[in-house]
Amino acid sequence: MPDSPPELPIVVLDALMPTSQRLVLNRRGSSVWDVEGNRGRYAVKLGYPIEATPEWPAQPWTALAPAREGAVLHRLGTDDIAYGEWERGTWNIQPWREGPDLYQLWEPCRRQVSSVEPHASVALGCVEALAELHAKGWAHGDIQPAHFIIGPERTHLIDLALARGGHVPEGYDFPFRGCLVHYEAPEISRSVLATGEAEPTQEADIYALGASLLISATGRRAVEYPDDAPRPVQRQAVAKGHHRPVTVPGELGNLIEAMLSPTPEERPTITEAVNALN
Numbered sequence: 001m002p003d004s005p006p007e008l009p010i011v012v013l014d015a016l017m018p019t020s021q022r023l024v025l026n027r028r029g030s031s032v033w034d035v036e037g038n039r040g041r042y043a044v045k046l047g048y049p050i051e052a053t054p055e056w057p058a059q060p061w062t063a064l065a066p067a068r069e070g071a072v073l074h075r076l077g078t079d080d081i082a083y084g085e086w087e088r089g090t091w092n093i094q095p096w097r098e099g100p101d102l103y104q105l106w107e108p109c110r111r112q113v114s115s116v117e118p119h120a121s122v123a124l125g126c127v128e129a130l131a132e133l134h135a136k137g138w139a140h141g142d143i144q145p146a147h148f149i150i151g152p153e154r155t156h157l158i159d160l161a162l163a164r165g166g167h168v169p170e171g172y173d174f175p176f177r178g179c180l181v182h183y184e185a186p187e188i189s190r191s192v193l194a195t196g197e198a199e200p201t202q203e204a205d206i207y208a209l210g211a212s213l214l215i216s217a218t219g220r221r222a223v224e225y226p227d228d229a230p231r232p233v234q235r236q237a238v239a240k241g242h243h244r245p246v247t248v249p250g251e252l253g254n255l256i257e258a259m260l261s262p263t264p265e266e267r268p269t270i271t272e273a274v275n276a277l278n
Contacts, residue, residue, distance in 0.1 A: 005031040005046075009086040012044055015093060029062030034096060040080075041096040045069070048088035061174040063089030068172045069161035070094070075168075076136060076160075090172065097156040102126060103145035103216045110219040118217040120252050124277040125155035130209060131270040133157060134202050138165030141200030142179040143208035145216045164200045176200055181234040182221050183208040186262050189235040203264035206273070210259025217248050222260055251276060 005026040008018075016037045024043075025032040029050040035042050045066040050059035067090030070083025083092035108116040126148045133140055140147075141162035149156040162176055176199065178184055178192040185207035191198035211222035224244055225237040241262030246253050255276045261267045268276065 006048065006088065008033060008035070008044060009046070009091060011084060011086065012091055012093065015082060016042060016044070029059055030065065041098075042080075042093050043096050045092050045094075046086070046088075047090050061177075064172050064174055065161040066090045066092040068168055068174070069159070069163075071168050071172055072138075072160045072163045072166075075166045076133075076138070097149040097151060097158060099149045099151040099156075101146045102148040102150065102212060105150050106216040109217050118213070118248060118252060120250070120277050122150060122155075123213055123252055123255075124274070125150060126157075126209065126213070127270065127273045127277060129155045129157040130205060131274055133160075133163070134205070134270045136165070138163050139200040139202045140205050140208075141176055143205050143212060144180050144183045145212045148212070162200060178235070179208075181231060181238060182215065182223075183211045184235065184238050185264070186239050186241040187264060189238040193232065193235050193239060201264065202270065203267055206259050206267045206270065207261075207264075209273075210256045210267075211243075213252070213256050214244075214246060214248065214260070217252075220244055 005023055008021065016035050016039060018035045018037045020036045022034040023031065024034050029048060031046050033044040035044050047063045047066040049063045052058040067083045067085065070081055070092035073081045073094060078094070080095050081093065083090065105122060106118050109118045129148065130140065140157065140160060141164060142159055147157060147159045149158055162179060164176065175197045177197055178188060181189065185204035188198045188204050214220065214222050222243045223238045225234050243260045246257045246260070248256055255268065255273060258268050
């Protein structure tokens with residue numbers, strides 16, 4: 001179980017002067033808050049190191065992740081960003097993005113009794129959000145359904161702490177050691193198994209987007225392995241390059257199939273994905 005979440009640091013309280021604050025997420029190494037004040041509504045992220053346990057090694061990088069994300073967002077030109085350090089790690093402040101995530105929005109599609117099909121326009125919004133990042137020369141590195149927020153006017157791609165593509169202050173940087181394995185491309189899993197690290201790429205983002213669309217539409221992971229399998233066993237399954245049959249109908253299903261190609265060069269580019277859904 002996660003520890004009790006830390007309180008918001010004084011520097012964050014002074015910056016936002018909250019009239020309300022709500023804990024959104026509390027997990028090992030990080031917490032996320034929804035904070036409203038006179039300046040507007042913001043997401044506040046706190047990071048702190050994960051201590052070693054009998055089941056898990058220590059993870060000091062989680063303390064740096066919020067500041068690293070803040071630096072990435074600043075490099076990308078996102079407005080209204082702040083980040084810094086507190087007594088246990090780092091923090092960032094960024095605009096709140098309102099809306100369900102991709103997995104939440106497509107919940108009716110996953111009901112076996114439902115005839116609702118995943119709408120290509122939702123997928124297009126996710127593709128366009130990733131296209132903006134790729135056009136600036138960056139790879140996200142941690143594409144998953146929860147990181148696409150389907151807003152009333154546009155889809156936002158969030159959680160860029162692992163992104164690569166430009167300078168990040170050395171004091172906040174750390175190696176990329178893979179992401180949530182459900183969405184890891186085979187080449188990323190192979191590299192992590194072999195060396196403990198990998199390099200995020202735009203091609204791997206495309207694979208991860210295909211896996212995200214598939215699980216959101218069907219409830220099934222792209223690669224089959226036991227739910228309780230250790231992470232190395234999961235990666236060994238992904239590294240083989242075989243994926244489940246894509247049962248999503250129409251052009252969207254064809255696109256997902258192409259995105260899940262085991263060969264990075266054979267996956268569509270993000271521009272080709274946009275064109276396929278337009």
